[in-house]
Amino acid sequence: MxxxxxxxxxxxxxxxxxxxxxxxxxxxxxxxxxxxxxxxxxxxxxxxxxxxxxxxxxxxxxxxxxxxxxxxxxxxxxxxxxxxxxxxxxxxxxxVKDEKRSKEGRKWKNLGLSQATENKGEKSAPARGATSGPSPHILEARSLEEKEICAAEASPSGKAAKSDLAEAWERFRRAYPRRDGSQDWPKAREIFDRAVKAGVDPKAIIGGAERYAADCRRRGDEGGKFVKQARSWLNGRLWEEYAGASAGGSSSAWAPAGIDWRGLVRNFRSSGNWPSSIGPGPDQSGCRAPPEILAEFGLTAGGETRGNA
Incomplete structure (x- = not known):
């Protein structure tokens, strides 16, 4: 519920x-x-x-x-x-992100309650001043953000040298598209570091930034006001929407994930309608629909018709 x-x-x-x-x-x-x-x-x-x-x-x-x-x-x-x-x-x-964090918080709370129950069953208490590990109260008092970072740093995949993290950040910053206006790079750096410490592969973030930049160039938005603030882009985990092929791949590599391309192309073939929110249609250059799906319906990017679908 x-x-x-x-x-x-x-x-x-x-x-x-x-x-x-x-x-x-x-x-x-x-x-x-x-x-x-x-x-x-x-x-x-x-x-x-x-x-x-x-x-x-x-x-x-x-x-x-x-x-x-x-x-x-x-x-x-x-x-x-x-x-x-x-x-x-x-x-x-x-x-969705808040719900995921809420579930993580409940997991840590249950862990604390479980440890508290185990401690009650112990016959002998540790000597005063001894520290055998974080108490349930400390675990419950930590903020969710601290818990995520501590868990990540304790895992082998989350251990990254500061120099590697700094280098990854610089690569992201170079890859991110220019925009008309200021960039809150310090805040963006905080979000970037937090994501990497929580276990996100920095290569995924950098690759997403490269594809986002390529997408902005294709639309003619780079250097303009429609380029998102880097901190907003990172905070929204938008690299996940640009996951896929490399920036040098096919024209569909920069499209957000989860689009029913086959349904859209079928509708275009029958009605000629194409939603502008996902970029140029099959009758225009730069269409992001996968070439193999266009081919199913006798189309190629740019409007050329191969035959009857």
Whole structure:
């Protein structure tokens, strides 16, 4: 059963540049969508009773026409407000991340209670002043962030020399696309270090930054205001959305994960419609759809038709 309440960080809402680029109507729809995401189990996914919501469902819940809901959804997607998993289900990155941290916190609490129970069964108490390890009270008092870092540092995969971490950070900073405006690099560095200490492979982050930069160049956004702040990009774990082939691979390498390319291409083949939120369509150069899927329907990037599908 999901909790009847959730934390809401007002400063994060205000600091989400992608969301602020959206119209007030789109922002209001996103809040309605968050209400649904908060009640789903697992928390954070736009679904009811395990069934992902369609545009028609969202329109009914919001009390707007389906065409209006579709336009607002495209606006939210274009500005990177939400993400999709590998099956195409929309989810809130922040809500999913908070739920994961909450579960980790419960695990540590249960560990502390288990140790407390074991300590009660001991016949002899340790000598005063002796320290045989952290007490359950200390474990419970630690913040979740400290627990994650301590666990990571205790594992072999989390042990990295400071020099290696500094070198990885510099590689990330060089790979990240330029933007019009300031960059809070110190805060971004804190988030980067925390992610690596928690067990994230720095190569995955750097590779994601390279693909994001390539994507920005393809759209003509590099050096402009639509490039995300590095701290927001890292805090949202957006490298996971750019996981896949290297930046020098096919044109589909930079597309976010979880897109039903086959369904989109099939719809394009029959109706000519293509959502602008995922970039150029098959009739334009730079289409991100995998070439093998385009070929299934007799298409190639750039609009050339190979034959009847």
């Amino acid at each position: 999901t909790e009847p309440w959730s934390k809401f960080f007002w400063s994060d809402w205000e600091a989400d540049h992608g969301l602020r680029l959206c119209s007030l109507a789109a922002q209001g729809l996103w809040m309605r969508m968050l209400c649904v995401c908060a009640r789903h189990d697992p928390k954070g996914y736009l679904a009811i009773n395990g069934h992902p919501l369609t545009v028609t469902d969202i329109a009914r819940l919001a009390g707007v026409a389906e065409t209006e809901a579709e336009i607002l959804m495209e606006e939210l997607g274009r500005n990177g407000v939400f993400s999709r998993n590998r099956t195409g289900v929309i989810y809130s990155r922040r809500m």
